[in-house]
Amino acid sequence: QLWPEKFRFWPRSWLLPAESEELSRWMDKHKGETVIVKPEGGSQGDGIFLVQTAPDLRLKLSAKPHFGMGFGALCQRYLPDPLLLDGLKFDLRLYVVVTSIDPLCAYMCKEGLARFCTAKYEEPTPANANEVYMHLTNYSVNKKSAGFRDEDPFDVNTQASKRPLATLIAQIAAQEEAEGRSFDETKLYSSFEEVSAVLLQAMAPVLNVTYDRVAKESKLKPKSKAKAKAKPKPKKADSSDEEAEQDEENDEDGFYPNCFQILGVDVLMDSKLQPWLLEVNARPSMDISNPVRLADAPEGSRRCVCRDMDGEEHTHVQSTIDVYVKRMVLEGAFELAKSGGSPSKPPKGFMKMDFDRYSPSEAQETLQTVARIYQAAGGAKKAFTTSGLRRALAGAVSAGLAAHELDSVVTKWKHQGYRQDGNSEDDGAEIGVLDFAGLLQEIAIIRSKEEEPLDALASLIELCDPDQ
Numbered sequence: 001q002l003w004p005e006k007f008r009f010w011p012r013s014w015l016l017p018a019e020s021e022e023l024s025r026w027m028d029k030h031k032g033e034t035v036i037v038k039p040e041g042g043s044q045g046d047g048i049f050l051v052q053t054a055p056d057l058r059l060k061l062s063a064k065p066h067f068g069m070g071f072g073a074l075c076q077r078y079l080p081d082p083l084l085l086d087g088l089k090f091d092l093r094l095y096v097v098v099t100s101i102d103p104l105c106a107y108m109c110k111e112g113l114a115r116f117c118t119a120k121y122e123e124p125t126p127a128n129a130n131e132v133y134m135h136l137t138n139y140s141v142n143k144k145s146a147g148f149r150d151e152d153p154f155d156v157n158t159q160a161s162k163r164p165l166a167t168l169i170a171q172i173a174a175q176e177e178a179e180g181r182s183f184d185e186t187k188l189y190s191s192f193e194e195v196s197a198v199l200l201q202a203m204a205p206v207l208n209v210t211y212d213r214v215a216k217e218s219k220l221k222p223k224s225k226a227k228a229k230a231k232p233k234p235k236k237a238d239s240s241d242e243e244a245e246q247d248e249e250n251d252e253d254g255f256y257p258n259c260f261q262i263l264g265v266d267v268l269m270d271s272k273l274q275p276w277l278l279e280v281n282a283r284p285s286m287d288i289s290n291p292v293r294l295a296d297a298p299e300g301s302r303r304c305v306c307r308d309m310d311g312e313e314h315t316h317v318q319s320t321i322d323v324y325v326k327r328m329v330l331e332g333a334f335e336l337a338k339s340g341g342s343p344s345k346p347p348k349g350f351m352k353m354d355f356d357r358y359s360p361s362e363a364q365e366t367l368q369t370v371a372r373i374y375q376a377a378g379g380a381k382k383a384f385t386t387s388g389l390r391r392a393l394a395g396a397v398s399a400g401l402a403a404h405e406l407d408s409v410v411t412k413w414k415h416q417g418y419r420q421d422g423n424s425e426d427d428g429a430e431i432g433v434l435d436f437a438g439l440l441q442e443i444a445i446i447r448s449k450e451e452e453p454l455d456a457l458a459s460l461i462e463l464c465d466p467d468q
Contacts, residue, residue, distance in 0.1 A: 012077040024054040040072035091137040099341030112165035118147035201361035205371040288322040395463040
C-alpha cells in the first residue's frame with residue numbers, strides 16, 4: 001500500500017478483520033469485480049472462497065466457526081484475465097535460494113513447477129464461484145479431481161496437471177507464435193526476477209532478524225564441568241597468550257553460521273505474460289511423492305491409511321517431475337552453501353539475481369529501521385506491549401506524542417490477535433516485524449494526521465531509530 005509503483009505485481013489486497021470496512025466500500029464501488037478470500041493459517045487451498053458483493057462476503061464470513069473471535073484472512077482482487085493453456089488456468093512455483101542478507105545475495109532456479117486447474121476456465125460468476133477445480137490452482141485441491149492428468153510432464157505436447165517450467169515456457173512460446181505474437185524468454189525471466197528481487201529487498205530486514213537469532217542459538221555452549229578441578233599454578237602470560245585469547249573472543253563475538261534459505265515464490269501470469277505475486281512460502285514443500293487412487297496405481301501397491309485423498313483408497317508413488325525439479329533446487333542450494341554463498345559461477349540451472357537493477361529500495365530501507373525499533377522494543381516478547389512500545393518510541397513521546405495514545409493502539413492490536421498466541425518464540429515469530437510495521441503506521445497516522453501515510457511513517461521512525 002505504501003509503495004504501489006514498486007510492488008506493481010501485487011494484486012490489490014486487504015487484511016481482515018482490520019480492513020473489512022475498506023474492502024466492503026471497494027466492492028460496493030467496483031461492481032462485478034471478484035475477490036478471493038484466503039483464511040489465515042490455512043494451507044493447501046483449505047477454506048478459500050470467492051465473493052463478488054459485500055453482502056455475500058459478510059454472509060460467508062459469518063459462516064466461519066471462528067468469525068468475530070480472532071478469525072483473520074487475506075483478501076485479494078481476483079485477477080480477471082489469467083493466461084490460459086488449453087483453456088486451463090495455472091500458477092507457477094519459483095524457487096529462490098538466499099545465501100546472504102547483508103549484503104543481499106540470492107539465486108533463482110530457472111526451473112520450477114506449473115500447477116494446473118482441472119476444469120476449463122470461465123470468468124467468475126455467482127453460479128461457478130464454488131467451482132474449485134476451475135478457479136483454484138492448488139495442487140492439493142486438483143489432485144482429487146477426476147480430471148487430474150498424470151502423464152509425461154516433459155513432452156512439449158503434454159497436458160499433465162503438473163509440468164516443469166521448461167515445458168511450460170515451450171508451450172507458451174508455441175501459443176504466442178500461433179496467435180501472431182513474439183515471445184521473449186529472457187524478458188519473461190527478467191519479470192520473474194523483478195518479482196523475487198523487489199520482494200526480497202522488502203523481506204531482507206525480516207529475514208535478518210531470523211538470521212541473528214539463528215546465529216545466536218548456533219553458538220557452541222561451553223561444557224559444564226562435573227566437579228571442580230585443582231587450579232594449576234598461574235604462569236606469566238606472554239604476548240602470544242594474550243593474542244590467542246583475544247582472537248578467541250573475537251571469533252565468539254563474530255560467529256555467523258554458513259546457512260541458506262529456500263523460498264517458494266508463487267506467481268500467476270496474466271494474458272500479457274505479466275507475473276502477479278500470489279504468496280511466498282518460507283518452507284516450500286520438498287515432498288517427491290504423489291497420492292494416486294489405488295485403482296490407478298501400479299499393481300502390487302499397498303493402500304495408504306492417511307487422509308490425503310479425503311479418505312478415498314489410495315497409495316503414494318514417486319513423482320518424476322518433483323524429483324527432477326526439487327533435486328535441482330536442493331543440489332544448487334547445497335553447492336551454494338559449500339562455496340560459502342559466493343561461487344565463481346551459479347550452479348547448474350540457476351541465475352544470480354541482480355538487486356542493483358531494483359535499488360535503491362525505499363521499502364528495504366524503511367523496514368530495516370522498523371526492524372531496529374522492533375528489536376529495541378524487545379522483539380517477539382515485548383514489541384506489542386505498552387512498556388516495550390513506550391521504550392522504543394521514547395523519541396516520539398518526547399516530541400509530543402501522547403503516551404496514552406500508544407497504550408490505546410496497543411490494546412486494540414492485542415484484541416485483534418496480532419502475534420499474541422503462545423507461539424511467539426517459534427521460527428515464524430519474526431514475521432512480527434511486518435505486524436510491527438503496521439502498528440507503527442497506525443501510530444504515525446495518529447501522530448501526523450495531515451501528512452501522507454508514507455511521510456508520516458518516515459517522520460515517526462526517524463525520531464525513534466536507535467541508530468540515530
